[in-house]
Amino acid sequence: MKKTIVRAVLTTTMLFSMVLGQNVITNAAAVTPSAIATAKPAATPAPIMRDNLSKYGLKKDLELPVTVTAGGLSYTLEKFMIYDFKSKDAQNLVEQFKYDSFGGMVSNPKHFIWTKITIKNNSNKIVKRSLNDQKEKWSLTLSSSGGRIDAIWPKANVGKLNNKDAFYYYSLKPGEQLTTYQAFLYDQDFKYLVIRLFHEGGFDEKFVVNSQE
Structure with missing residues (x-):
């Protein structure tokens, strides 16, 4: 058994x-x-193109994004693209947002500069650009020979607050931030790129491209 x-x-x-x-x-x-x-390998995300500075002979010392902070406000330059003013890319943006073809300092522009930025209010007061407060808080400089670029404003967004496509006015409460776009005109040569921020008595600057002069 x-x-x-x-x-x-x-x-x-x-x-x-x-x-x-x-x-x-x-x-x-x-x-x-x-x-x-x-079997297909997983697709590799395409790198984000943040600038075209090398096209104009500029060698970066800092990679974008670059942040400067002063007086409780931070400004981050996310993207910096230079276009010939008469190019299709530039004129499409001029038409889309109703930009003027001249600025307060640049009457005959050679270049249209398109930037993506993030501004954040780290203070305990409202930070704004309005009809009654249009004082510039940041600047971008490309040359020592009158090379500060000229900010222009999108007429298509007049009256719109905190517009994310191209800002005209903004108002940030404490802790609030805005990612948006800003345009500039420029008529000089390219020597360097420095970001400067002035706010509430504070100052900060960073050289994205050190002087080529």
Whole structure:
């Protein structure tokens, strides 16, 4: 009787092993060379183009984004693109946002500069640009020979507050931030790029590109 039981257990074990073996073979067969060949690797995200400074002979010392902070306000330059003013890219933006083709300091621009920025209010007071408070808080400079670029304002967004496409006015409560776009005109050569921030008696500056002069 005992021999019969042992024989039955052995037979069951052998059958179970055979089934397991067939399953492994079947699964392995499913992974054919052709299946491996057609399997596509995960796509690598394209790098974000944050500037075209090298096109104008400028070698960066700092990679964007770059942040300056003063008086409870921080300004981050996320993107800095230079276009010939008469180019299609520049004129599309001029038309879209109703920019003037001249500024307060630049009457005959050679270049249209498009920036993406983030400003954040780290103070305990409201920070704003309004009809009654248009004092510039930051500046971008590209040359020592009158090379401060001229900010221009999108007439398409007059009266709109904290517009994320191209700001005209903004008002930030304590702890609030805004990511948006700002345009400039420029008519000089490119020598360096420095960001300066003046706010509430504070000052900060960073050279994205040190002087090429």
